[in-house]
Amino acid sequence: MASDVDICNMALSHLGADATVASISPPDGSAEAGHCARFYPIARRILIDAHSWTWSKTRATLAEVTNPSTVWTYAYALPSNCIRPLRVLQLSALSALTTTEPTTLGLLDERGSSQFDIESGVLLTHEPEAVLLYRRDVTDSSRFPPLATSALSLLLASYLAGPIIKGLEGANIGGKLRDQAMALLAKAAAADANSTVESNEFTPASLGARG
Numbered sequence: 196m197a198s199d200v201d202i203c204n205m206a207l208s209h210l211g212a213d214a215t216v217a218s219i220s221p222p223d224g225s226a227e228a229g230h231c232a233r234f235y236p237i238a239r240r241i242l243i244d245a246h247s248w249t250w251s252k253t254r255a256t257l258a259e260v261t262n263p264s265t266v267w268t269y270a271y272a273l274p275s276n277c278i279r280p281l282r283v284l285q286l287s288a289l290s291a292l293t294t295t296e297p298t299t300l301g302l303l304d305e306r307g308s309s310q311f312d313i314e315s316g317v318l319l320t321h322e323p324e325a326v327l328l329y330r331r332d333v334t335d336s337s338r339f340p341p342l343a344t345s346a347l348s349l350l351l352a353s354y355l356a357g358p359i360i361k362g363l364e365g366a367n368i369g370g371k372l373r374d375q376a377m378a379l380l381a382k383a384a385a386a387d388a389n390s391t392v393e394s395n396e397f398t399p400a401s402l403g404a405r406g
Contacts, residue, residue, distance in 0.1 A: 197339070198337070206348045210359055210368070212359060220232065226359075227359065231351070238350045239334075242339075242346065250340070257271035257273075260317060278331065285308070346379040350372075350380070
């Protein structure tokens with residue numbers, strides 16, 4: 196699987212650059228490594244936020260904090276690696292995991308969610324002992340499937356085009372690479388969606404809106 200440095204060098208190759216980087220954390224001292232260190236985390240988080248990837252979803256029991264709301268019953272701190280909250284699992288669904296009674300199993304619906312709101316990094320809900328299903332920031336690039344890795348390299352290249360090629364040419368090349376990244380990301384998302392019952396949430400607009 197590709198490392199962060201491999202993905203950065205793939206991105207540079209999309210630009211026709213002869214230079215390669217040896218490290219981006221910390222940067223190896225080259226201008227290219229400095230640009231990659233700046234833009235790679237942004238491109239990675241956009242990739243993860245574009246779809247409910249099977250490899251980025253996880254769950255955690257939330258830690259309760261002081262409640263700033265007079266409307267919601269409970270307040271919880273979001274996990275530090277949370278990119279996007281998906282669902283607050285209901286107690287009925289969680290308790291159903293511990294029983295084999297058919298009537299109780301009928302209550303199990305992990306695709307449902309208790310109502311919640313987010314305010315200044317705090318999750319507000321009426322659910323006690325809340326368990327959150329969310330997209331986490333995956334920093335281990337070896338977990339990215341090949342299609343997602345290729346899409347990430349193209350997306351990163353679209354960011355690098357401006358500072359490396361510069362001017363109108365850099366902007367034009369960056370736009371073309373972004374279009375290619377979106378197309379490949381759609382294919383990667385579709386392939387991932389086919390491996391799970393989770394619905395495909397990726398749309399080209401969801402990536403373009405974050406530009």
